[in-house]
Amino acid sequence: MREDYSLQLDNLTRDLITMTKLVQTAMADATEALLTDNVTIAQKVIDNDRTLNELNAEIETRCIQITALQAPVATDLRFVVGAIRIATSLERMGDLASHVAKQVRLRFPNSSIPVELHPTFEKMGAAANKIVAATAHVIEFRDTGLASEIKDFDDELDSLHRKLFTAVLASNWSHGVEAAIDVTLLSRFYERFGDHAVTVARRITHIVTGEPYAK
Amino acid sequence: MREDYSLQLDNLTRDLITMTKLVQTAMADATEALLTDNVTIAQKVIDNDRTLNELNAEIETRCIQITALQAPVATDLRFVVGAIRIATSLERMGDLASHVAKQVRLRFPNSSIPVELHPTFEKMGAAANKIVAATAHVIEFRDTGLASEIKDFDDELDSLHRKLFTAVLASNWSHGVEAAIDVTLLSRFYERFGDHAVTVARRITHIVTGEPYAK
Structure with missing residues (x-):
């Protein structure tokens, strides 16, 4: 029974890592679709999002079963409950990748972003990729050291976001209101x-x- | 012990309702702040958001304790686990009210929205209020009939959101890019x-x- 239990917890970690890798691929693909106006890749990201939604629901069901049958305590209990929340966050990250892809599909065959903003979104894609790779590592190795560094990675995304605002509000912005939004x-x-x-x-x-x- | 348990579940419902009422007040106040450029009310919304964050954390702790000590099954187990997620959603709704309030504070003493959009945001505030009041009722009475109607209330918000896009992108939009964003x-x-x-x-x-x- 206890061996079984330990395996269940390992599987939970494994599935969270799987979700994280899927999220990483989704955002990398969404960024590629955005930078190359590739509606085929965008559609793939949108279609694949379903898998993340299903994994999220499945992880929750499993966490409830483990809680009910194994009565975990201390760290294990925090993990089993925390896994539900982590899965929700990952699922939401998948939604955001899908939002990017939907924007590409909406504007196709036009480009979603003006060419001079390509470098900014390339950097955003790179920063997102770095942060999600670190997240997978944190989950797999419960690496609290790296966990505290993730805040710094996030600062990079925040700074890019602010920089973009400046570009959009500059007097030389020539792409109009819709592109700005x-x-x-x-x-x-x-x-x-x-x-x-x-x-x-x-x-x-x-x-x-x-x-x-x-x- | 079982009486104690039943009380714990009732308290959980009560605290979720408390959160919902706080969220309702937060969004109503944020809307008022937005429509009257009232930075004092905006600041109150921002300050009060802390209470929602604390309640969310407290509800999670309590759900874990109940699960560990009482081993709930069936509906009760779904409720105890679901309460964690519901609290997270409510906390996030509080964040959104706070985001509205922060926008008011950011633009003060200027107005956050052009005067011709006041009716639209007034309607959004009313729709948000209606939906959150219904949510409280659904939680309190586990009213699945009303739960299914909430989707219709949400359609109203979606429709207002689309209408606003149209206004912002119209050729007679005269407020510039920043106001559009x-x-x-x-x-x-x-x-x-x-x-x-x-x-x-x-x-x-x-x-x-x-x-x-x-x-």
């Missing part, structure tokens, strides 16, 4: 993506240390 | 607020019926 919303999706990674990292720290969860 | 983001906060209410309503339906949770 588009790029601001897109940038916000990346920024929120980072926020959710920070939430996951904090949650892992709480699971490991048992210290109160700081929002 | 401001009102689009503000409108999005109301729209997301409604989405979270729908999530809570679906969660209650899942708790009552045990049917798979449809995202």
Whole structure:
């Protein structure tokens, strides 16, 4: 029974890592679709989001079963409950990648972003990729050291988001209101993506240390 | 012990209702601040958001304790686990009210929204208020009938959000890019607020019926 239990917890960790990798692919693909106006890739991201939703629901069911049958305590209990929240955050990160992809599909065959903002969104994609790769590592190794660094990675996304605002509001912005709204919303999706990674990292720290969860 | 347990579950429901009422007040106040450029009310909304964050954390701790000590099953187990998610959604709705208030503070002493959009935001505020009042009722009475109607209330917010886009993109929009971004983001906060209410309503339906949770 206990061996079984330990395996169940390992599987939970494994599935959270799977979700994180899927999220990483989703955001990388969404960024590629955005930078190349590729509606095929965008559609793939949108279609694949269903898998993340299903995994989220499945993880919750499993956590409830483990709680009911195994009565976990201390760290294990924090993990089983925390896994539900982590899965929700990851699922939400998948939604945000899907939001980026939907914007590409909406504007196709036109481009979603003006060419001079390509470098900014390339950097956002890179920062998002770095943060989600770190998140997978934090989940797998319960690496609280790296968890605290994720906040710094997120600062990079916040700073890019602010920089984009400046570009859009500059007097030489020549793309009109609709493009301004588009790029601001897109940038916000990346920024929120980072926020959710920070939430996951904090949650892992709480699971490991048992210290109160700081929002 | 069982009496104690039943009381614990009642308290959980009571605290979720308390959170919902706080969220209702927060969004009503944020809307008032927005429509009257009242930075004092805006600041109150921002300050009070802390209470929602604390209640969310406290409810989670309590749900874990109940699960560990009382080993709930069936509906009760779904409720105890669902309460964690409901509290998170409500906390997020509070964040969105706070986002509206922060926008008011950011633009003060200027107005956050052009005067011709006042009626639209007034309607959004009213729709948000209606949806959150219904959410409180759904939680208190586990009213799955009303839960399914909440989706219709949310359609109203979505429709107002789309209408606002049309206004901002119209050729006679005279307020520039910054105001366009401001009102689009503000409108999005109301729209997301409604989405979270729908999530809570679906969660209650899942708790009552045990049917798979449809995202």
